[in-house]
Amino acid sequence: MKTRHTLIAASLAAAAPVFAQPPALEELVVTAEFRSTPLLDQSASTSVVTGEDISQRAGQHLEDILNLAPNVNYASGASRARFFQIRGIGERSQFQEPLNPSIGLVIDGIDFSGLGNAGTLFDVDQVEVLRGPQGTLHGANALAGLINIRSAAPADEPSMRVEAMAADYGTWSAGIVGTGPLISDTLLYRLAVNTYQSDGFVENDFLDTDDTNNRDETSIRGKLRWLMSDDNTVDLTAMYIDIDNGYDTFSLDNTRQTLSDEPGRDAQESTALGLDWRSELGFAQLQTLASYATSETEYSYDEDWSFVGIAPGWEYSSFDQYLRDRDSYSLELRLVSDESNRLFNDSSDWVAGVYYLADREDLERNYTYLAGPFSSTYDTDTLAVFGQLDSDLSDALTLIAGLRYEERDTDYSDSNDVASDPGKGLWGGRLTLEYTLGDQQMIYGGVSRGYRTHGVNANILASMDATDDPDELEQLRSLQEYDEEFLLNYELGFKGGFADGTVLVRAALFYMDREDQQVKGSLVLPREDGSTQFIDHIANAAEGNNYGLELETNWQALDSLSLYANIGLLETEFEDYINADGEDLSGREQAHAPGYQFAVGGRFDFGSGFYGRLDVEGKDDFYFSDRHDVQAPSYELLHARLGWANDHWSLALWGRNLTDEDYYVRGFGSFGNDPRKEYVTEPYYQYGEPRMVGVSASYSFQ
Structure with missing residues (x-):
């Protein structure tokens, strides 16, 4: 009997780990705020995609x-998804006009807003998506949210x-990554180099090749951390991003087989430097953030797709090319309180700062239907003061x-003798109440x-002689300028951990009220050869509203099993908006808002x-544009x-879109481009990634 009891006890002891409480989930920290803040303590709707997820x-x-990330969408119309939408708000394209982004993109503290090709992910520690206006944190380039990419930091042990x-x-x-000390306990480094090559997912039947929509991407990032003293830390970042991709994706037959005789390019070459110097002054921490970035981009395409x-007798042949050079300089000084200098009887943390950003952008457009190159200069200076308590x-x-x-001054001029230098004072902010319910819940x-x-539709001004029709001329005049847009976001949220931290829940209800909503549109003017001219512009809708829900859950169900579920629900509509065609869109859903x-x-x-x-992910159907009714169908991937994996090796077989679902990342529906059909108006689609199967391997030296 004793032996039997001993065996039973031994068996239960061996089985105990199976039923033991699984470990708590890892605590994530949001670094995009003025202070690095644990995700569960941050009173805002934010998704964090970790390096492990990537x-x-x-x-x-x-x-x-x-x-x-719930309620986050993107648009391509290029080799990559270069334009992002959060809660249904964001740009979908850029051609001749200057771009004032609604979604900020920051990489290691350097502003790349409007340059989405830079969003490569090699050696990235995490991607943070902050939903809702970041008027206090980031200003005009973050009307609807901010995407913050943070690469891995230098380590104090060599590897x-x-x-x-x-x-x-x-x-x-x-790719290769090296890190460790250059001078023990004083100077640390990290260097990451990666190259990525792909033929792309398109075959050009006319040129009999399969690489006109190829991807050729190289990124180099170097970091130094100087532990200058107990009170001073300096982080330096240098990066080089070289994107040299092809662009040949739209087919007259709506397939992955194109007929272009002049495939385009989607290229970006960026060099950037960033400084983050943190100094303890005794009464506060002084943060000095400075950056410089220069980018040369090319976006070109075969306009006739054939x-x-x-x-013969119907066709036209046209090529369009946009060459942009952008230099950006920024300087930000922050004073951040610590535990020893809180205000109001030791009850209040505070932040105060000033910010300056200078953007210098030059454009050259080479287009078949222009007598010569079009050129423009768009300079923007932003000076801001901010504070938080x-x-x-x-x-x-x-x-x-x-x-x-912030005071924002712009200076625009171009080769069509169009000039404008509007200046404006703008403000944003937040007022939030947090209530702690208990340990890890709020x-x-x-x-x-x-x-x-606000801004000027330079393409409209430059096209005043494109027609003699009085009605069309009047329409052009009415679209010469557009006003600034304001957004009020009302949000109620919950964040909490349960079951000793093995279950994490983050939920947010929001309502966004858009005033003088900026809407991207285009005028379609017929040419004598039967083709059409498109004049992109921005206009203001009277009002719009966006509301919905975001829910993110993580569950460490067992020591060996982790689960997650992220859900976004979104309702959007225009109010009192008549588009460029005179169509009343009041009550209709906004574009790119599933x-x-x-x-x-x-x-x-x-x-x-x-x-x-x-992983399984999906989206509802959504309109591609505010100009037409063509929609992207719903899909699941x-x-x-x-x-x-062990301490040194990692090997994996992986697949994306394993069911080979057809889905679309850009679409048009207001014109016809097929001369074989006498240019009848029909929809055209850009396909997303098909089934992709691959193998990955890595080896770590320590």
């Missing part, structure tokens, strides 16, 4: 991971990692009040105000280093990964 999805670019990947469509990548001879009203209740005021409610600057989005999945560890991961 690796598990074989992510190379932002477009590979953004579907993990090196090499990575390689191979996949369908001639796709491969290779070849000479496809339909976090006040403890009681042990459980905190009031956050933030305010930002609710919050607040209102925030964002803004987007009614629902979801991403669910999990990872299971089989033991001995083997694991599997499964399945991704999977099987891998093995």
Whole structure:
């Protein structure tokens, strides 16, 4: 009997780990705020995509991971998804006009807003998506939100990692990362180099080649951390991004087989430097943030999507090229309080600062239908002051009040003798109440105000002689300028951990009220040869509103099993808006605003280093544009990964879009471009990534 009891006890002891409480989930920290803040303590709707998530999805670019974030969408019309929308707000394209982004893009503290090709992900520690206006934090370029990419920091122990990947469509990548001390306890470094190559997912039947929509992307990032003294730390970042991609994606037959005889390019070459110097002054921490970035871009395409001879008597042949050079300089000085210098009887943390940003952008457009190159210069100077006060009203209740005021001056001129130099004072802010319910649980409610600057439709001004029709001329005159847009965001949220931190929940209800909403549109004017001229412009709708829900959950169900579910619900509509065609769109949904989005999945560890991961994501249908009624159908995508890892090696077989679902990342519907059909108006679509299967491997030296 004693032996039997001993065996039973031994068996229960051996089985105990199976039923033991699984470990708590890792605490994530949001670095985009004035202070680095634990995600569960941040009173805003934010998604954090970790470096592990990026690796598990074989992510190379932002477009590979953004579907993990609720109510975040993107538009392509290029080799990559270069334009982003949060809660239904954001740009979808850029041609001749200067761009004032609604979604900020910051990489290691350097502003790349409007330059989405820079969103490569090699050696990135995490991607933070802040939803809602960031009027206090970032200003005019973050009307609807901010995407913050933070690469890995230098380590104090030496290590090196090499990575390689191979996949369908001639796709491969290779990278190397080295980090460690250059001077022990004083100077640390990190260097990451990556190259990515792919033939792309399009075959050009006319040129008999499969690489006109190729991807050729190289990124180099170097970091130094100087531990100058106990009171001073300096971080230096240098990066070089070289994107030399082809652009040949739209087919007259709506397939992955194109007929272009002059394929385009989607290229970006950027060099950037960033400084983050943090100094303890005794009464506060002084943060000095400075950056310089220069970017040369080319966006070009075969406008007719075909070849000479496809339909004699009907065809036209046209090529359009946009060459942009942009230099950006920024300087920000912040004073950030610490525990020793809180205000109002030691109850309030505070931040105060000033910010300056200078953007210098030159454009050259070469277009078949222009007598000569078009050129323009767009200079912007922004000077801002800001502050934030976090006040403890009681042990459980905190009031956050933030305010930002900026003077924004622009100077535009071009080769059509169009000139404009508008200046404006703009302000944004936030007022939020946080209430702590208990350990790791809080609710919050607040209102925030964002803004987007006004501007001039230079393309409209330059096209006044494009028609003699009195009605068309009057329409052109009415669209010469557009006003700034303001956005009020009302938000109620909950964040909390349950079951000893093995379940994390983040939820937010929001209502966004848009005033003088800026809407992208285009006029279509017929040419004598039967083709059409498109004149892009921005106009103001009277009002609009966007409201919905975001829910993100993580569950460490077992020591070997982790699950997640992210859901976004969104309703949008115009109010009192008549578009350029005279169509009343009041009550219609806004473009690129799917009614629902979801991403669910999990990872299971089989033991001995083997694991599997499964992800399913989907979106509701949505309008491609405010100009026409063509929609992207709803879709669901399945991704999977099987891998093995130990302290040094990592090997994996992975697949994205395993069911080979056809889905679209850009679409047009207001014109016809097929001379074989006498240019009848019909929809055209750009396909998203098809089924992609690959293998990845890495080795770490320590």
